Structures are given as structure tokens and as C-alpha cells.
Amino acid sequence: MKTEQTITKKEVVDLVKESTLSNIKFAITDIDGVMRGKLISKEKFLQSMDDGIGFCNVIFGWDINDACYDNSEISGWHTGYPDAVATFDLGTLRKNPMEENRLFFIADFEQSESLSGVCPRTLLKNIVAQFHKMGYSPKIGTEFEWFNFREIPRSLKEKGYINPEPIYPGMFGYSILRSSQYNEYIADLFEQLCSFNIPLEGLHTETGDGVYEACIKYGDVLSAADKAILFKTMVKTIASEHIVTASFMAKWNKQLPGCSGHLHQSLWNKDGTKNMFYDDSKEYGISSLMESYLAGQLDCLPHILPLYAPTTNSYKRFVEGSWAPTTVSWGIENRTTAFRIINQSENSTRIENRVPGADANPYLTIAASLASGLYGIKKKMKLSMPQTSGNAYTDKDTAQLPSNLHQATAAMKNSEIANKLFGESFVDHFIKTREWEWRQYDPQQTNWELKRYFEII
DSSP states (O other): OOOSSOOOHHHHHHHHHHOSSSEEEEEEEOTTSOEEEEEEEHHHHHHHTTTOEEEEGGGGTBOTTSOBOSSOSSSSGGGTOOEEEEEEEEEEEEEEGGGTTEEEEEEEOTTOTTTTTTOHHHHHHHHHHHHHHTTEEEEEEEEEEEEEESOOHHHHHHTTTOSOOBSSOSOOTTOHHHHHHTHHHHHHHHHHHHHTTOOEEEEEEOSSTTEEEEEEEEEEHHHHHHHHHHHHHHHHHHHHHTTOEEEOOSOSOTTSOOOBOOEEEEEEETTSOSBTTBOTTSGGGBOHHHHHHHHHHHHHHHHHHHHHSOSTGGGGSOOTTTTSOOBSOEEETOTTSSEEEEOSSTTTOEEEEOOOBTTSOHHHHHHHHHHHHHHHHHTTOOOOSOOOOSOGGGOTTSOBOOSSHHHHHHHHHTOSHHHHHHOHHHHHHHHHHHHHHHHHOOTTSTTHHHHHHTTTO
16 A cells, blocks of 8 residues: 555664654544544654554544443443554654654554454555556545634633634635735745645635635545645644634534535546546546546435534535535536536546535545445446536535435435445444434534534544
8 A cells, every 4th residue: 555655664763763852643533533642752663663552442432522432332331442453654754843843653453453444544545455456546635624713722612612703804715915914824834734744735715704725735545635634633733823723613603604625536547647537539528437436426425425524513514505515416617516527637637526524534535435436437337417507506406415414324324335335344333423423412502513523623
């Protein structure tokens, strides 16, 4: 499996020994897309490089607020919460410029007998391996929107998350003025992210009070997913240095647009020299392969929506006229549809999946998008649904997306498609976590969603 960079074990050992700090940091991503990790001594890391390191299995046994599930088979009080074996991916090595160049690694549970079946990063690896076996190299580019507030965690808690104050007021997308007014913060984001091997292609204000959008440079799938998950954590960290709280909630305020986590996807040949989605002899330049891939995504979408929209808050983003999709639809250069085809040139031809929110786990959104596309390829599916021209919000004949997490989870639970895409072990665990998430929902509690998701998601 290709990782972030080519680096030998000896080079890693030398860098660890040469570090002026006594420790390194590593992190694993849980089912909600939250990075959980530790500082460990350099000696402990060097001892664990080959055989892995113990990490409590509660990481897949509790929710976003550390409340233990009562319905999980994988982890729970009945297991005694033992350690599982986490394995470092040496290719993810980074130096954190905000922490005196402390060395940082991503780990996962690929080698764990008990947790490999539910580990999001391992799931993505397995799906990518299927593409490689068929001779395809998928490429992914990610985008994120998020709101920024003149708040700190303590001030938010003290005010009960009532009326958090954005860093600037007003709807001012693509504003040079606003980015200039917060030049130190914005410049720091661009430079620090790049130094942490998260290169951005663009960064600009979006429509909404204090909201920005960033486009991360596209690349190989696993690297792109790692950068996406690290992007969210690093943005929050950099923001805090500027006395700002960054929030990736899907919809923190119903009067304002939501926050997306769009995916740009393309399939290339094995050596990455030819875009297999492009065929100039076909209408719109859409190859037969791309047609099958898109057909699979459309067919699977209603069955796997919780992977793109995992929280109770996620579904408040799917509102007509809000720049978020509300239907199972596709169109050429159409930002009102679920899947937007971009076909400006051979190399740039791709599918933008506009369904995921910024609150979703990037490993899972990418895995879901790729697996449903692969489903269409394997079945050699054809596009039976006509493209949407114009405003998809006014097309009432197209299937609508579920309106809440309960409906979407039930649809996934009652479908066999999810099991075919991801395996029964993962699907069983994921569905139980979403059923738990819905059970926690307390609409009678003031600002319940903000208290639960505002900072952490």
C-alpha cells in the first residue's frame, strides 16, 4: 500500500534519535473522525515500530463525548476494554512546526485481530487495494468549509454556547477585504499547513459570518485522506493560537449556509498517466468507466448516507437553496446536484461528490464514495437517470435524501448494499454507533447540538 512518502525504517530511526525532544506524538482516528492519540517517549516508539503499540479498545467503544456505547459488540464493558495493537504508518511521518518540530505519525488497527474490521483507515486501505488489483489508481481532492469564532472553549461553555461570536459579520464570499483583515491568521493557516505536509491549492472566504473554504491539493487516496483528517485538527490548533475557535459543524445556524466536505474523484491508469474518466468520443467526454462509477454512486447513495452525514446536525444542511444537495441527482457543472461532473479538460475531468458535510469522517466519506463507484464498475452499470439541467431543488420527481439520521440509519440497516461494500463487521458496528447517536439526541436541551459538536467534530 502506497503511503505518504517513501522513507526507510533506518531513516525514521535516525530522525527519531536526532530529535531534540524526548517524545513523539501519534494519533488514530475513531469512528466519528476525531483524532485520538498520545505522546510517548522516543524509546517507547523505537521499541514499538515493528510489533505495534497497545491502545485501549475503548476508542471504538465510546461516542464523541466519551460516553460508552451500550450496544457495541466490538468494544464495551463486556470486553473489559483491553488494549488492541495499533501499528504506526512510517510513511506518515511529519514534523509539527507548532510543537518545536515534534515528530508525528498516524497509526491504525490494520494488524489488530479485534479492531481491523471497524478501523476507518483500514477500511479505506482495503477498498483502495481493490482498485489497484483492477489496474486503476484513484485520485482524491478534498474541500472543507468551516466557521471561525472569536471564542475559546471556556467562553463557549460559560455562555452555554449561546450566540457564539463570528470573527466578522456579514455574507461576503471570496472577500479580499475580510481575508486582509485577518491576514495573520489566514497566512498562518496557509504556511503552517504546508509545513505540516498539508498543501493547499486555495483558501477564501465563503458566504456566511466568519466562514472560510480551503481546497487541499489532490493526490493518492490514502495520502489525501490522511491530509484531510489532519487538516481539521490542525486548523483548530492554529485557530486557537489566534484566540479563535474553528467549527466544522454541518449547520451551526439555520439562517446561514452549512459546511461541506466535498470530494473530487477520478480514476487513472496504473502508472497515473491517463485519466480513465475521460473519453473525447463520448458525450460530455464521459468515459464508459466514469458512467458506471457515477451510476454506482447514485444507486448506493440512499443506502449509505450516514457515512456522509453521520450526526443529527448533518441533516439540517440538506436544505433547498443552501448550496447543499437534497436529491439523488447528477449534472454537468451543476452545484445544485449531489454529484457534479467537471469536464473542462482531459486531465481535470472528475466527479465532485457534494453530499458529505465537513462534520463527516474523511476516511469514511472517501471509502463510501470509492466503494459505491467500484460497485457500479463491477456491475458495469449504465446511467439510467438523466442529468439535471438547471435547479435540482425544483425537481420534485427525483428521489429526496432522508431528512434525519434516524431515517438514514434505518435505510442503511435494512439494505444489503452496505454489507457488500464494506463488510458485515464494519456495517454492524457503524450502524449501532449511529443508532446510539440518535438516541442521545435531546432537542429539548438548549443548544444540545452546539454543545456536542461545535468544537470536537
